[in-house]
Amino acid sequence: MWRFQVLVLALVATLCQADYVPGTPGAEWSAEEMITIKSRINWVIDNPEATLSTMIELGSGPDKGTVDKILEKLNKRNDIDGILPTAAKFVRLTFHDCLKETETGVGCNGCFNFKGVGDVWYMHIHCPNPKDEKTARFCNKHEFGLRPLVQNETDNNNLLWTGLALEHIYRGYDFDTKAADVDSLFSRGKSRADLWAFAGLVAVHKTIQNNNRKCQEAPCLLQVDETSPNCMLEPKTPAFKTGRADCVPSCGDGYPAFCTAEHENHPDPHGNGQKTAQFFASDFGLNVQEAIALLGAHTLGRTHVTTSMWASIPWTPQGKEDFNNFYYINGLNETGYRYADPSVLLNGQPQCNDQISAFTGDEEGNPVPTRFKVVAEKQTANRGPWDWQVVSTGCWANKCADVKNANNGFYPKTSCCHWLEFCQANPKDCPWENFENKRRNNWIRWNINMLNVDTGFVYDFQTDSQGRPTGCPNFENWPTEGWRANYRDNDCPINNNPSGLGIDKDGNERTFSGEVKFFAENSQAWIDIFTTTYDKMMENGVDGSALTLAPTDWFYDN
Template sequence: MVLRCGAPWSLVCVLGLFTKIGALCRDAACDAVPSASSALVQRKLLVAGDASQMELREAEGNTGDCQSWCSPNPSTCTFNECKACAGCDGMPHCAGWCEHNTKDWSAKCAMWTCQDCGACNSSPSSPNGYTYVGTGYCDGGYIGGWDTADAVDIETCAQKCSSELNCKFFSLQVGATCSRYSSVAGNCTTRFRPNQYVTFGKAPARPGYVAGEPGAAWSPEHQKAIRAKLIRVFQESDAVCREANIEVPGERWSGLPTMAKFLRLAFHDCMKYADGTGGCDGCLEWKGVGGRYTRDQHGKKQLNVSDDGHHNGLRPTVEILEKIYTDPNFPPKAPGLWQSPKESGFSRADLWAFAGMVAVEHGIHLNNLACHKLDLDDAHGILSQCHPRVGEPDCEVAAPRPFHFASGRKDCVPDPTADQPYKTFKTELHPDPGANAASTLAYFKRDFGFNARETVAILGAHTLGRVHNTISLHQYTWKTRSAMLFNNGYFRNLASKEDWYYPTGSFPNGTNIRTATCRGFGNSRGERAPARWKPHAFYHLTNGGPVQWLQEKKVCPCFDPSWTRPDEGCCNDDPFSCKAGCEEYRIVLGMDETMLNSDMSLYRQFSTNDGIPAGCPGLEDWNSEAIKSDWRLRSPRIPSNDVHGDSWDSSHCPFTTIADPPGSTPMYRVVEEYADSNEKFFADFFPVLEKMLMNGYNASDLVVTPMASHACPYQDPHDWHRHYSCS
């Protein structure tokens, strides 16, 4: 980025000493100009001196080392690099600048290397976060800065450099250029134009974040770079784990980091400890984390309910974030940082909270991508999602506003016996997935200060992801084939809204349905299908549980005759249709849409007995002993003593009328509001997520700013040259 002048540029170099071009000229011809004897020198030059004495001087007959420049104006000595005459030695050459030593003159002391009077004997004061390097500029690693708007003063130039993560030092010529560089200023062996530039480098990285202290504030540039890093993990979690040599315990497909796991981690980090302390502190109770359940333990009534391991399945997600936290260049194919988030003073808790927010934002982005496709783009990657609302006005969603991102959380002081700083052996309190709404609300009210509406809203986070039986003993998904899309689909399912059915299995011609199409199945009129919920006991625990609620939709059963067995004469050549009256209730075999007791009870009111639903007509005899005595009773029947009766469903339970505070909207009505409107759900979810991520802090403890908005284009994981970035 330096002009190579050559002979034709000599005149420009002489006349441009105070211009941008002159500042960048650097070659033998240019360097010789000030002391050369030539006709070009015999011109009127703008001489730098006292601001009140700037004058035009005639450079005549300068056959020696600045002989005609030494007297009567010694202030030109420095400007013209004259060193061989008495007037240019010692105090006299800066006398005019030292006489009135104001702030402005102090800056000139540094610019013109005056070191023989007052403030000129010391280096200029450094802007915050920088150290004085010296005069002149280094020619390595130039990244930009030829803009006079940033060359106003040292502070303005420093702020510009600070906004660029790869800027490591800047060289300022006031009024001309604020040049920024990505190399290290101290490594330069030769400096150019020492009489025109003053140079500052970013201060050496401090030892890093200190546990127990508030995390440093994030700049928009840090948010942009770390967001791009996270999105690469979301879209290429398997590859990124391999690059970092991160072990994924158990079944790899279920243990890899996902957007849902980042959001889950953000919640779990903010749980309080049994002693009432804690909150969002960058630490997790590590007891029970790791591979817990093998498939050969399932269905044998041998396991016991345990409070251990409620963070299970989060280990690879935590380790990926720790790699981002400590390595400024991880992951590859994403922006690098000048120093790691830890070295920059950020707390781990702030990073975990930020990752949860970015997961929601990216889920909204993917939701809207899915609204613009009618079929599969990729049957296996992140675009393999099928949106059940394609073509409807409520398919696309929009954030009500940017998230308010808070920084300043404090990480817990590490346990000296733990092998990682994010592990703690303190007991954390967590909600019980087998409990009902009253118990769930009591937990969130006690530990997070949530009311009934906020409790319903925060559980809407289940719109992302799924559960895994080798991790938690629970299985299936909240939303079939759309687990990466953030929307109100969780509430639509919970309220049994009519939507498309997405089965597994194969078409009559043998084509796999899941890899062939995103087209949904409905009734004989081609309409979205009605739904119902049934509880099902899975027989893993000694009490016959755990119990989950599984959704069935009443659809045409002709998509896979090999297992759906429709009545004779119901089907024709179109597997998506059937004759009127042939519709049947069907689960999504192997990919059931599910709810836990803590979810279903937000809408339907019931009690629980050791995790087994009770308290509704038809459930009187459906209990642990009955479930264990007869496998056919894993789903309750009507009447309860008739195993040949019809299946019982959630409509026999009343709506959940719990209201907190008293007189507010009951919980079931809040569920219906969210099911009918993405806007209402988002309007409540954004502030309640922010509140959750501030658990354990007063508002005055944190620095809260709107989260910087960035566009992060989708990258094709098959493109060798892909690079994740946000603009």
């Protein structure tokens, strides 16, 4: 079991008579407070590794020996961002905080259950299904416990350090100056729950700005070519309110104040579209369009094999730190272009109108036919979990030679041949494995990874008790052993189940997949609906009568 050192910040003075009391509504925030806290959160987002190092120096979190062991293993797997306090983690923390507690129905209360938290598993190839007692002892020691036989639930793993970073800010610490304020949000009676909700908004706002910087004059970094539509987003002002009440800590000595023994209602990590929609309807009061809009937050970050067992691949390589609608474009499998930062090809920071696009098509620069493969990650005894990865053929060297000759020694901006020459010389730095086609049935992964809850709104399938997709021709009689058990091509029908939202502009009944397609084609409509849905999410399980609309100056302050 992990034990946590108590967070102590040496403040010069505190206003004890105004200290926040858990279980009571938090005090209102001033515009100045919001601007200051926004700045501190943004510094953490810009400097997550420095923030983590500072917290370790301050003695926050688990004991140093355990932390050092975890960091060593994560660095070996190139998975260190799995625990860093990034923009994606702040958004994830806000959502997980607003999951309702099973017994009380309370949500958004500045606490989460610590089941699985700090259990960074999935480091060793022998541990998915230990074959003998000796291996089991090894796995129990080096993975901090044995893996579940079936990965059938989610938890709050990898949110520990994000929660601790915000706890430092809550208690008045500034990671930039490494100094603490005379007083703090806590000493002024503000609730942690309000801070967590605000942190998610700040992360969304910042990553929208990241997106817009790459959407200036077409073609820019998030546009394929001169014909690409404008990808700038104009976010609506969120209706952020203060007055949420924190939970009363219930984990005992040695745990952070945001630890609760109460269990939350988590969504089924293997649910299809219908099951996921039912969860959001029952637990958040969202309709299908709102549920799909909220899932667009998956445009940020990636899953991590070391903390979730899903592949360490992003949903959107076009937006790991940029808030945009590529999540929907990728989910529909309508991308057509592989995405990779072309800096190494340009010998410098890419700019708008560069000679090489961040989007890569075929040898002539045209879109590439793609498909989803459902991949068994083989991290548990049943070979699960399963995820959906976009694949296509690679790039043919002989075709590149023909294209180069036909274009006076040059390639089109979106030609895969730019990358092929680099990948042949630098295979370890190539964005894609097996990029060069050397046989007719060669296929490469696009670094796009979706889960059942994502593709379930686009494709109509079921899942069994193990979490394996079923109900489509290629998924039937799926073997459980041998290489044929590793993946299956997707041949599921489009999910045309009614979304329950009436008729579309063409007079047809609106469907699950149609809602996804609408957001893929209308980025501004998505961000508008996302904003109002996020506002609703932040009040889930909260006493609305205690909430007060906060100032909006922070939203316009740059």
